[in-house]
Amino acid sequence: MQHTTPPVPLTLASRVDQVFPMLTPEQSARLAVHGQVRSVQRGEVLMEAGEQTPRFFVVTAGHLVIAQPAGVTEDPVAVLHPGQFTGEITMLSGRRGFVRIRAGEPGAVIEVERQHVLALVQTDSELSEILLRAFLLRRVELMAHGVSDVVLVGSRHSAGTLRIQEFLTRNGHPYSTIDLDRDADVQALLDRFQVTVDDVPVVICRGEVVLRNPTNGQLADCLGFNEAMDHTQVRDLVIVGAGPAGLSAAVYSASEGLDVLMLETHAPGGQAGSSSKIENYLGFPTGISGQELATRAYTQAQKFGAHLLIAQSAARLACDRKPYAIEIDHGPRVLARTIIIATGAAYRRLALTNLAQFEGVGVYYGATFVEAQVCGGEEVIVVGGGNSAGQAAVFLAQTARRVHILIRAGGLAASMSRYLIQRIAETPAIVLRPHTEITALEGGDHLERVRWRDNRTGTSETHAIRHVFAMTGAVPNTHWLQGCVALDAHGFIKTGADLSPEELAAARWPLARGPHLLETSLPGVFAVGDVRGGNIKRVASAVGEGSIAVAFVHQVLHE
Numbered sequence: 239m240q241h242t243t244p245p246v247p248l249t250l251a252s253r254v255d256q257v258f259p260m261l262t263p264e265q266s267a268r269l270a271v272h273g274q275v276r277s278v279q280r281g282e283v284l285m286e287a288g289e290q291t292p293r294f295f296v297v298t299a300g301h302l303v304i305a306q307p308a309g310v311t312e313d314p315v316a317v318l319h320p321g322q323f324t325g326e327i328t329m330l331s332g333r334r335g336f337v338r339i340r341a342g343e344p345g346a347v348i349e350v351e352r353q354h355v356l357a358l359v360q361t362d363s364e365l366s367e368i369l370l371r372a373f374l375l376r377r378v379e380l381m382a383h384g385v386s387d388v389v390l391v392g393s394r395h396s397a398g399t400l401r402i403q404e405f406l407t408r409n410g411h412p413y414s415t416i417d418l419d420r421d422a423d424v425q426a427l428l429d430r431f432q433v434t435v436d437d438v439p440v441v442i443c444r445g446e447v448v449l450r451n452p453t454n455g456q457l458a459d460c461l462g463f464n465e466a467m468d469h470t471q472v473r474d475l476v477i478v479g480a481g482p483a484g485l486s487a488a489v490y491s492a493s494e495g496l497d498v499l500m501l502e503t504h505a506p507g508g509q510a511g512s513s514s515k516i517e518n519y520l521g522f523p524t525g526i527s528g529q530e531l532a533t534r535a536y537t538q539a540q541k542f543g544a545h546l547l548i549a550q551s552a553a554r555l556a557c558d559r560k561p562y563a564i565e566i567d568h569g570p571r572v573l574a575r576t577i578i579i580a581t582g583a584a585y586r587r588l589a590l591t592n593l594a595q596f597e598g599v600g601v602y603y604g605a606t607f608v609e610a611q612v613c614g615g616e617e618v619i620v621v622g623g624g625n626s627a628g629q630a631a632v633f634l635a636q637t638a639r640r641v642h643i644l645i646r647a648g649g650l651a652a653s654m655s656r657y658l659i660q661r662i663a664e665t666p667a668i669v670l671r672p673h674t675e676i677t678a679l680e681g682g683d684h685l686e687r688v689r690w691r692d693n694r695t696g697t698s699e700t701h702a703i704r705h706v707f708a709m710t711g712a713v714p715n716t717h718w719l720q721g722c723v724a725l726d727a728h729g730f731i732k733t734g735a736d737l738s739p740e741e742l743a744a745a746r747w748p749l750a751r752g753p754h755l756l757e758t759s760l761p762g763v764f765a766v767g768d769v770r771g772g773n774i775k776r777v778a779s780a781v782g783e784g785s786i787a788v789a790f791v792h793q794v795l796h797e
């Protein structure tokens with residue numbers, strides 16, 4: 239059995255000084271005020287892998303060994319010397335840690351409870367910067383080296399494997415993989431345990447639980463993503479959807495002292511999280527990947543105390559009661575004084591009868607690093623003439639042999655930004671095919687051939703292309719609201735001045751004042767980002783709306 243991403247000691251990592259910074263005696267003393275100094279014995283385990291609420295240690299004498307338990311032995315990850323400290327992102331999220339912390343020799347540490355670390359990163363800006371940078375970089379290193387409590391046994395040709403890879407990657411959870419297509423021994427082992435094709439991928443979670451083709455929710459439960467969350471509390475604000483709009487609302491509301499809970503079906507970042515590079519977001523002249531933006535924003539929201547429930551979808555809003563109640567799919571309900579709806583919109587699907595057969599195994603709705611790996615060196619099709627299609631084409635052209643952009647229109651000028659049109663024109667590997675649409679998909683377990691038609695000539699051609707990226711617009715995620723708020727003709731949520739007196743009367747608007755900017759026809763319930771009627775479909779506008787809505791949430795809470 240061979241791990242494709244073997245653990246590598248983090249001490250070999252680049253940027254060692256930033257990943258394992260050394261605190262000055264003054265900085266250590268400031269931490270000691272919030273904890274206790276204690277001695278440690280050689281071999282003493284200060285924290286075991288899988289512990290729920292991580293504690294934080296600064297070495298003051300001797301050394302600590304950070305290791306990943308591997309049966310009766312352990313794989314070393316790092317060694318910390320005096321002035322260096324433990325911890326990574328789980329310190330903020332409160333999730334289970336996945337390394338063991340052991341004293342390598344007799345010595346001493348400053349031990350600080352998690353809640354004191356959380357308070358400190360909000361009040362001590364110098365320590366906050368050092369700690370948060372180290373926590374983030376450590377997670378990046380753990381991800382890069384697959385140091386984790388998850389082993390994914392799967393195949394590149396299985397949609398389930400791709401789904402779980404994306405779920406873990408976008409939730410920033412490291413994992414190592416075993417590729418069944420390359421490792422015949424593992425396939426033989428799975429056969430012996432009667433693991434069938436439908437059971438793939440198999441996930442070994444926290445080194446002990448074996449899950450066969452789990453749902454994202456089952457995996458989230460196993461990894462303890464949503465543990466330590468009080469569901470009975472009435473929150474000042476519940477945010478539904480953790481895309482840029484929801485994350486922005488979380489950062490602003492939590493930093494302004496509100497008690498905030500976010501619900502998210504998949505992973506922080508939303509559509510933007512699947513963007514390979516966002517080049518027009520203010521302050522990032524060389525661009526930033528959607529994944530990185532999402533990770534930073536989520537860390538920021540956690541730093542201020544916002545909570546996030548992962549793989550938990552809002553299934554229904556009980557709007558005839560106060561506080562409002564949001565029922566969660568396969569979960570408890572949560573109670574809220576105010577709500578921000580930031581559920582965005584879902585991709586429009588291609589009108590092809592056998593589309594579902596190839597979704598995830600040849601048809602994709604996002605072009606991230608994961609998909610780019612899968613179709614490296616091959617020909618691919620991008621369908622659509624908007625900016626997301628343009629970005630996907632430019633990104634995929636870096637690894638694909640040829641990228642065909644299929645559009646029904648005669649050109650891109652009306653639908654795509656000029657800089658992208660120019661990028662496409664300058665990239666020889668990209669071929670633009672106007673007036674063209676896909677008419678058939680063919681294949682078995684995986685997409686193998688695509689037929690397209692030139693609508694001007696009526697001629698059809700079949701090509702041996704195994705990857706299609708559908709980037710053709712979106713429909714709003716408002717089905718769960720079931721009549722609670724007024725929608726426009728396309729199902730997007732109407733807010734503020736867009737609501738007519740007739741619509742407000744029909745909604746029985748009860749207040750003397752009219753709806754605030756971004757407020758829906760239900761008092762105290764706001765809609766922001768791509769789910770809102772008249773939205774701008776930009777990360778910046780989604781982020782801006784999230785912050786504006788919070789200003790009005792305060793007003794509603796004081797009414």
Ligand SMILES: Cc1cc2nc3c(=O)[nH]c(=O)nc-3n(C[C@H](O)[C@H](O)[C@H](O)COP(=O)(O)OP(=O)(O)OC[C@H]3O[C@@H](n4cnc5c(N)ncnc54)[C@H](O)[C@@H]3O)c2cc1C
Binds near residue numbers: 580582605766
């Ligand atoms: C590939 C791609 C590239 C893009 N590139 C750019 C760019 O370069 N620049 C730019 O400005 N914009 C870009 N955009 C547009 C930008 O990403 C969106 O406008 C932005 O993400 C909208 O943010 P949002 O938070 O409103 O919605 P979304 O990002 O769609 O997030 C909504 C979130 O809500 C969750 N959700 C949905 N329903 C539920 C439910 N019932 N319960 C719980 N959670 C739910 C979803 O899982 C999702 O995470 C791009 C979009 C795509 C797809």
